[in-house]
Amino acid sequence: MNVIFLHAHFRPGGVTQVVENQVAALSGRIDGTIVLVSGLDQSGIGASTLDRSRQVVVPELDYDRELRRSDRPLADARQRGETIARVLGDRLGEFGIAAEQTVLHWHNHALGKNVAHPAAIKQLAADGWRQLLQIHDFAEDFRPENYARLIDAAGASVPADVAAYEFPQAPGIHYAMLTTADAAVMADLGVAPQRLHVVPNSVSFDGAILPDPDQAWGKIQAAAGLPSDATWCVYPVRGIRRKNLGEFLLLSRLTPPSMYSGVTLEPTTAVERASYRRWRDVAVVCAPRAIFDVGHFPDVTFLDNLSASQFVISTSVAEGFGMAYLEPWLAGRGVVARRLPHVVRDFESAGLRLDRFYDEVVVPVDDRWAGEVRREIAEAYHAAWQSIPIAFRPTVEPASLAASSSGEIDFALLTADRQVEVLRRMHDDAGFENSVRDRNADLIASLSAPFLSSTIEHNHTVAEREYGNDRAGERLLAAYRQIRTGAAEIGGARSSGVGGKAAVLGGQAIELLSAQKGFFPCRTEVIHARPAEGAS
Structure with missing residues (x-):
């Protein structure tokens, strides 16, 4: 059996790392060829993956924005899809790879970054290719453009x-979802259960050894100019909006007085950089123990930051899978994180003990401020979808729009401007900060006490067993075999036609995802000034 991985690009990080892990998981398990196919950028493919696979460039697979930079106008999406299918078939044919021996494994085909991918998949299915479509992110999940x-x-x-x-x-088309919650969304959209697979990402340090903690901490301490008695926790992410950096700043105020909290990487896009840099500026006064850009320090690696940390922190309000919830346990580090039920349920079902995950960060509010906040949350939610036609906007509002008026609210439900207000009030008003602390005593305890070695050892074992490369390889092969057993169906698809209207059984995807994941305004924030007053 041959396995062909397809994505718009293989730049460093993200989907590329997932594909590299999958290639490693399949190594020695299949007797055919592994091929990585993408647009022009394959700069993120590591040496071990290059050795285990062949690589093919199909320029038409690239993001639409990259294709628009060429001199040629973009053709109709369906025409482009047919072109991709034809070119791909020709290129694979050069390696002697035929449809009946092969599974095409797509990543994030429906994100809307190249709108011709679904059309290519439809044409390839009509041509007899069996395909697994792995969805990491939905365009309907607050990606209106x-x-x-x-x-x-x-x-x-x-x-x-x-x-x-x-x-x-x-x-011949099956779907691979990262979580059981996302699989339920696809089932509600009409995908047959026998064509749905839950294929979580795998986690592995691929033989990497953590550096000595004291030496690692010495490098960070020198680079950041931190006191000799300081301790460290790290948020190992690129600080995009959904990572909820305002809450990261708040938590840095709740950690022990000697602890400093680092976020590793600046975003790469203009809109995300603007948000990140605003939080970095706010931190100077309101959260001085929050340190930014720690992944950019000279001679300080990701493993240095991990090794030096007492634990890993996450305030993210949206994750497709939650890799940062798993990887630290393999390095012997605990995790304190905001609980995202649609992700965490699978981890806890697998046996992970996540007793330091929290559901909310409570801040006190008066009735007037709470009313203003509820209105602003609703405005932010509806503004997020203003750019799409009315017929496609959600008609059911998420539960988060009914923000509490009982004198408290979850900090993550606030708009970014209101979060800044709270942080400034905490800095200026010791009584207000003490009120926040009183309402979050359990969270403060989680940020203060060392993790039990028994918890770390247990979660290390579970993460390695359930999400390591061996288990990932088993899951992939099971999905591929199920797809290939549909060979007789494929012949029928050629004559009967492929595609047709999806049976939408449970409503549109926007509403299904909204109900599952809720809405947090930081994801779609617009940065503007606001007077620093109003929290009670």
Whole structure:
């Protein structure tokens, strides 16, 4: 059996790391060829993956924004999809790879970054190729620009038209979801259960050894100019908006007085950098023990930051899988994190003990301020979808719009400007800060007490057993075998036609995802000034 991994690019990080882990998990388990196919950028493919695979460039797979930089205008998405299918078939044929021996494993085909991918998949299915479509992120999950592009590509008049286009259905097309919650969304959208697989990401340090903690801490201490008695916790992420950095600043105020908290990487896009840099500026006064850019320190590696840390922290409000919840345990570090139920349920079902995950960070509010906040949350939610036609906007509001008026609210539900207000009030008003501390005593205890070695050892064992490369390889092979057993169905698909309108059984994807994940304004924030007053 041959396995072909396809994505728009293989730049460092993100999906590329997932694919590299999957290649490693399949190494020695299949007797065919592994091929990585993408647009022009394959700079993130590591040496071990290069040795285990062949690489093919199909320029038409790249993000639409990259293709628009060429001199040629973009063709209709369906025409481009047919071109991708033809070129891909020709290139694989050069290696002697035929459809009946092969599974095409796509990553994030429906994100809306290249709207021709779904059309290519439909054509490839009609040509007899068996395919596994692995979804990491949804365009419908507060990515309105992407979703608008899919609406246009599909020529859609109702949400079901978009679903039919972006989630093609045919006997030889199966779906791989990172969580059981996302699999439930796809089932509600009409994907048959026998074509749905839960394929979580694998975690592995690939033989990496943590540096000596004291030496690692010495490098960080010198680079950041920290006191000799300081301790360290780290948020090992690129600080994009959904990572909820305002809450990271608040938690840095709740850690023990000698502890400093580091966030590792600055974002790469303009809109995300603007948000990140605003929080970095706010931290100078309101959260001086929050240190930014610690992944950019000279001679300080990711493993140095991890080794030096007492624990890993996460304030993220949206994750497709939650890799940062798993990896630290393999390095012997505990995790304190905001609980995202749609992700964490699978981890706890697998046996992980996540007793230091928290549901909310409570701040006190008066009735007037609470009313203003509820209005602002609703405005932010509806503004997020203003750029798409009315027929495609959600009609059911998430529960988070009914923010509490009982004198308290979860900090993550506040708009970014209101979060800044709270942080400034905590800095200026010791009584207010003490009130915040009183309401979050359990969280403060989680940020203060060392993790039990028995908990770290248990979670290390579970993470390695359930999410290591061996288990990942087993899951992939099981999915591939199930896809390949549908060979007889494929022949029927050629003559009966592939595709058709998706059976949308449970409503549009926007509403399904909103109900599952809720809404947090930091994801779609617009930065503007606001007077620093109002929290009670």
